[in-house]
């Protein structure tokens with residue numbers, strides 16, 4: 198057991214940092230006001246191609262798909278640095294983290310040839326069409342239908358909260374092909390297919406982030422299906438286990454906490470309750486960091502991650518919460534134009550307990566799988 | 576970054592585990608407050624386990640793992656300060672070690688051979704003679720004692736004092752990690768068996784979520800304590816101690832709440848862990864004290 202980085206890991210982190218220093222524009226922090234805003238999305242399009250050229254977009258992918266078979270630490274160090282910098286990859290982080298790897302594992306040869314190279318080249322954005330107005334935490338109750346018509350499927354229904362849908366080229370869609378949990382299938386659907394309408398939802402979390410996506414008689418070929426009919430549950434479970442510690446939120450939370458404290462010190466406002474609150478928030482960030490590193494360590498060793506991943510999520514949610522509360526109480530100006538990065542962080546942080554599976558659902562999993570408490574009656 | 580134990584660490588923690596297992600259960604006929612184990616103490620001394628931090632293959636991290644495991648036993652021995660702080664003291668100081676902070680009673684003070692006497696910023700060491708200390712009755716589930724005499728004090732340099740404070744924080748966090756885990760295990764067992772309204776209490780989400788939150792805190796205390804023991808960094812130690820006292824405070828309330836009246840009895844072992852946790856909550860200035868240390872070591876001086 199040890200908690201140091203290897204020289205290779207340190208040097209990789211330094212490489213990523215200097216790439217960021219070189220390629221982020223000087224006014225980056227003032228434009229970084231939402232991961233899916235117009236400015237940031239346009240920037241991401243150029244930036245990701247450069248990352249790809251520098252071998253820094255998908256280093257952890259197999260060489261066959263443009264990577265260099267680097268381990269999960271490499272991917273996570275990369276993710277930390279990108280997230281701390283305000284995620285200049287925009288929505289493409291999802292390709293890198295889980296959509297690409299899921300296609301490598303479950304995609305047909307044709308799907309892989311069509312979709313993976315543009316991801317590895319930093320030239321495409323995907324969106325994740327899971328949640329629906331009536332199916333949030335209870336995702337298995339989703340209603341969007343995919344009915345077979347000859348060799349095609351016809352899709353009708355609605356998705357909601359879909360991030361990046363405004364700029365996405367392709368949707369990773371869950372739709373119902375028959376009743377029940379095992380009646381859900383995955384479709385890979387170009388967003389330009391006729392019958393798809395995207396509507397942005399104005400939100401407190403920043404421009405362009407969440408959308409409604411309507412599917413009206415959208416006809417797709419059977420070859421658009423990922424895996425077999427009814428295999429969605431199995432595939433998404435694998436995919437989302439990569440996502441559960443996907444975003445190293447603690448890293449930006451910690452950085453912003455330090456920035457807020459520095460701000461207070463400069464203004465002679467760091468004392469009393471602020472000291473205790475900042476210290477507590479810092480401890481929460483470091484706890485979340487170690488929890489997350491523990492999961493990455495398991496991933497590197499090929500150990501299947503269990504309920505510890507849920508614990509890592511919950512620890513992260515509490516870190517985001519404590520940092521957010523600290524800023525609101527002691528640096529209120531941050532949310533009123535005082536410090537754009539602190540505001541941008543706040544906007545991202547408030548979704549930590551909701552996006553990619555609500556915290557309470559993780560608590561249920563921890564109670565059953567980690568503590569082995571008897572299950573709730575259904 | 577590597578979260579698996581080395582073979583040396585595994586061998587040692589297995590050995591500690593074999594010893595601790597004999598002392599894990601509270602004797603059914605014991606209905607007192609403080610439960611300490613002379614036999615446990617003896618076995619640890621015989622095996623020279625109190626000095627493992629000084630052995631290069633083990634070091635303070637392995638000592639912290641041992642402290643964590645021993646804290647889960649119903650019988651308590653003075654292990655945390657001996658294993659993690661004593662190796663840091665300048666010169667040869669015998670164990671058991673105890674802390675007297677601002678003249679207050681402390682655990683194992685009545686039987687200690689070395690006292691760490693804390694008065695504000697000043698830390699001194701003392702070898703008390705039997706008349707200098709006396710046992711006190713308490714709720715804390717450790718044998719508590721206080722300093723009544725005036726043994727000769729050896730004042731530590733500022734650097735040594737800072738180092739002792741740091742390792743006291745690591746010791747506190749490692750011990751709290753074990754105590755908190757034991758309290759959770761004991762509560763989970765109860766929630767799985769005890770039925771009300773026709774179902775085990777553990778099926779009620781209001782309790783499940785609180786338990787799960789506590790489990791997350793417990794894991795955080797464990798990870799932070801281990802990291803601090805590994806790095807020997809002042810900031811890491813302060814963060815670990817703060818998270819331990821913060822989580823311990825919540826845990827001591829939550830676990831008793833989940834047990835209902837059963838948790839109030841001396842028959843059920845829960846109080847052994849919760850009241851030991853409570854004994855640690857006031858150390859080194861409590862949460863406010865740890866927060867100041869975090870502010871100094873992690874955020875720089877204001």
Ligand SMILES: Cc1cc2nc3c(=O)[nH]c(=O)nc-3n(C[C@H](O)[C@H](O)[C@H](O)COP(=O)(O)OP(=O)(O)OC[C@H]3O[C@@H](n4cnc5c(N)ncnc54)[C@H](O)[C@@H]3O)c2cc1C
Nearest residue numbers: 325326327328333334358359360548551552553554555557
């Ligand atoms: C910023 C953001 C981006 C998102 N991006 C996407 C995306 O790209 N694609 C996508 O498909 N979805 C996306 N989502 C949706 C996200 O996956 C859902 O919000 C999430 O699954 C929760 O569903 P819900 O919002 O409907 O909340 P609900 O399920 O209605 O839950 C509301 C509250 O009730 C609690 N609750 C629900 N069920 C239980 C239960 N059984 N026990 C205890 N408590 C319960 C929840 O924990 C929560 O606190 C995004 C969400 C956000 C905030």
